[in-house]
């Protein structure tokens with residue numbers, strides 16, 4: 001979905017910086033996008049590496065300033081245990097927004113990727129867990145969230161749902177901080193989307209096929225159907241939209257009668 005967002009953002013900004021930890025994937029994407037004549041930079045970074053992200057901020061600053069951030073890097077329940085899920089999906093998102101915050105100018109906007117999984121796993125929240133979840137840059141965050149969630153944290157689906165709830169809550173707080181400099185921050189919560197990650201999860205979890213079947217649109221979503229929401233949120237058509245999450249799930253949560 002990050003690649004789809006990059007394709008859509010080319011032409012809306014002077015330069016596009018593609019970021020991923022996968023150097024081969026980045027080189028291919030950079031080559032293909034540069035062939036369109038766009039000004040493309042590639043930057044290999046792991047979003048859990050604050051030092052590397054600070055170097056990214058320096059690069060962006062040197063290119064003329066921060067306009068649009070589509071932060072799609074993430075991992076899902078079948079890819080790792082609970083620690084990397086929290087470290088990449090939640091702490092990584094917090095680090096990205098934190099290192100870029102000093103660059104925010106009027107018109108800057110960011111969209112983070114949460115997930116419909118947060119609504120399914122955590123339909124009502126829990127004040128004690130949320131208090132820990134809301135401090136993802138605490139040096140002992142992983143130990144604290146393990147204490148708060150207890151044994152259920154080893155279920156990677158549970159960890160993923162809480163991590164993505166953390167992303168939704170992070171974007172609300174960062175919207176307030178970025179707003180002081182004229183910027184906006186939102187999140188999107190995709191349902192089951194037909195990407196490499198979405199296919200891997202669907203293959204491992206038969207319940208996802210049932211969820212797709214019962215949803216009003218009765219199919220997986222396409223990356224471009226999430227991208228269109230992200231590009232709207234990043235555009236000047238959404239200048240009064242910040243600090244909120246948009247569910248892009250084909251109505252799956254509605255079919256489950258979740259709030």
Ligand SMILES: NC(=O)c1ccc[n+]([C@@H]2O[C@H](COP(=O)([O-])OP(=O)(O)OC[C@H]3O[C@@H](n4cnc5c(N)ncnc54)[C@H](O)[C@@H]3O)[C@@H](O)[C@H]2O)c1
Pocket residue numbers: 001002019020021022025045046047048072073074075076088092113114115116117189190191192193194195196197198199
């Ligand atoms: N596909 C779905 O059904 C679905 C549903 C809900 C939410 N999401 C979320 O949407 C986002 C995009 O998902 P996708 O389906 O495009 O996934 P994807 O696996 O196709 O792409 C994710 C990208 O993130 C990169 N990445 C992973 N860890 C990284 C790290 N530590 N640092 C830098 N890059 C890293 C990967 O190399 C990969 O290129 C993710 O945050 C995912 O959790 C996906």
